[in-house]
Amino acid sequence: GSGSQSGSDDGPKEGDVIVLADGSGNKVLFIEEVNPSNNQPTGTFMLIPVKESSVTNVYEFDSSGGRTADVNLSESETMAKLGSDPTVVVNHTPGSTEFNAILSAHGAAQSGGGGGGGYSHIAPVFNGEATAEMQLPEPVNDDDDIFVTEIA
Numbered sequence: 034g035s036g037s038q039s040g041s042d043d044g045p046k047e048g049d050v051i052v053l054a055d056g057s058g059n060k061v062l063f064i065e066e067v068n069p070s071n072n073q074p075t076g077t078f079m080l081i082p083v084k085e086s087s088v089t090n091v092y093e094f095d096s097s098g099g100r101t102a103d104v105n106l107s108e109s110e111t112m113a114k115l116g117s118d119p120t121v122v123v124n125h126t127p128g129s130t131e132f133n134a135i136l137s138a139h140g141a142a143q144s145g146g147g148g149g150g151g152y153s154h155i156a157p158v159f160n161g162e163a164t165a166e167m168q169l170p171e172p173v174n175d176d177d178d179i180f181v182t183e184i185a
Contacts, residue, residue: 044108045115048125048132050083050092054116059100060084060092062125062135063115066105078111079104081139090123091131094138102139 045051045063053059061080068075082100083092103114112119125131 044112045119045121046124048127048129049119050122050125051080051115052120052122053114054119055114059095060122061103061114062092062132063111064136076108077104078106078108080106080111080114081135083135092123092125092135093131094135094142096142101142 047063047065049063050060051063053061060083062083064079064081066075066077066079067073080103082095082102084095084097085091086093103110106114125135
């Protein structure tokens with residue numbers, strides 16, 4: 034790349050599908066994490082497990098064998114997983130259909146596990162709706178009040 038940027042174009046780019054350096058042959062989608070409140074990069078990275086779909090060079094979310102995403106990785110942790118000279122298979126441009134499909138499948142898998150965190154690429158609207166829904170099963174607390182009065 035050009036010398037103007039401080040080495041940022043040497044490393045992987047967001048949307049790169051990269052072979053893990055552990056020899057497994059497993060591949061991950063490389064994501065730069067962003068702070069949802071100001072959309073600024075946090076300097077941490079996420080590796081979402083992917084596998085090639087039925088279409089050549091089109092990758093999809095891979096949860097087989099219990100694979101899960103690595104999140105909040107520092108640059109050095111990321112490089113440890115990807116190797117010093119990462120093998121990029123293909124790039125799914127952020128915002129492309131493939132990229133969005135992987136992210137939404139990852140988000141769905143996360144919500145099943147109750148994982149929170151800065152998945153800023155998934156529209157923040159979901160968070161607002163979820164919290165509103167969560168308020169509904171509140172009446173359970175009434176039972177506690179009854180017990181208190183009976184004991185007294």
